């Protein structure tokens with residue numbers, strides 16, 4: 387069964403009509419399907435079963451605690467990129483032994499937290515960070531297991547704003563520097579492997595294969611105590627109609643083939659984010675106004691780049707569906723938010739029926755990098771989040787109130 391589909395003219399999430407949720411909780415509202423989330427986890431676990439990796443959900447895709455709890459119950463670990471995400475993963479019940487920490491600008495405070503929590507791996511992204519970690523580990527008397535995040539200098543064919551593995555990218559360590567670092571005598575830490583994450587929405591596994599050649603070449607020069615390979619995330623999601631079915635299986639196959647030729651067995655880690663959560667979510671919005679703008683109907687809704695940043699940030703495409711199905715004529719339509727910025731559009735040049743104030747829409751495939759990128763810009767409170775589980779549902783984050791906006795300011 388499809389997670390989101392029309393039943394008798396109403397758009398449903400599993401067994402719940404979305405307009406019921408919009409009425410009960412108001413809009414903008416993020417809605418997620420627990421069933422789809424569990425299915426996605428089962429898919430990645432099955433595709434990678436033979437390679438037996440530690441699968442770490444990338445928390446930055448969506449950090450809601452209820453969702454993290456489901457991932458935790460399904461046996462996943464967590465990939466975090468900040469002290470805040472490490473804190474959230476722990477709050478969701480994650481075992482520190484299943485947490486890996488990447489990120490290009492870790493502060494001393496974040497490294498200290500990672501050391502105190504004794505997490506599984508710290509992925510270091512610069513020489514400066516590695517020297518700092520060695521010093522802090524000595525001070526705290528905890529010996530961490532450390533991966534070097536390599537910059538393999540490959541460029542998958544994805545949007546330039548989500549590339550992370552080309553030579554000029556700020557992420558990771560160049561091979562030259564990595565070779566120097568591996569030869570250094572570290573007093574307080576164990577270098578035990580390498581990490582790469584070459585970008586998001588990687589369109590096909592060939593760039594993973596090219597990356598593996600480079601990274602495994604490096605690993606072969608390292609002693610056998612370097613026994614861990616973290617292959618990052620980046621599995622693609624079909625926002626439009628891209629063919630990404632079975633991407634987990636395709637990527638796993640490429641990895642298995644390449645790893646079979648490596649001289650020793652490796653402990654593997656993968657870090658899927660988007661691919662586990664994007665298609666579990668929809669963002670419900672209410673039309674505030676509709677106006678004729680040249681050849682277009684411009685529809686203004688109650689959430690924009692403050693609620694869903696991806697279209698304004700990366701020209702991302704999300705399907706837009708009315709909650710009430712109609713067979714009326716459609717018109718070329720722009721969907722715009724309420725924020726005072728001219729880039730505040732959620733969708734451009736779509737075919738939608740005539741819409742008017744109080745009509746409701748769903749922006750689809752918004753489970754990943756939706757809520758986690760939302761902001762208070764224009765002093766708009768953050769929306770609520772609801773989790774649907776079959777024929778039941780619950781609020782998993784309440785809507786912010788105006789008072790929440792000034793809760794932390796200090797009066798002068």
Ligand SMILES: *Cc1c(COP(=O)(O)O)cnc(C)c1O
Pocket residue numbers: 444446447465467488489583585586587618619620621657658659660661
């Ligand atoms: C963002 C990120 C991921 C997840 O990327 P997706 O495209 O969401 O799968 C994994 N690992 C690291 C280090 C990241 O920064």
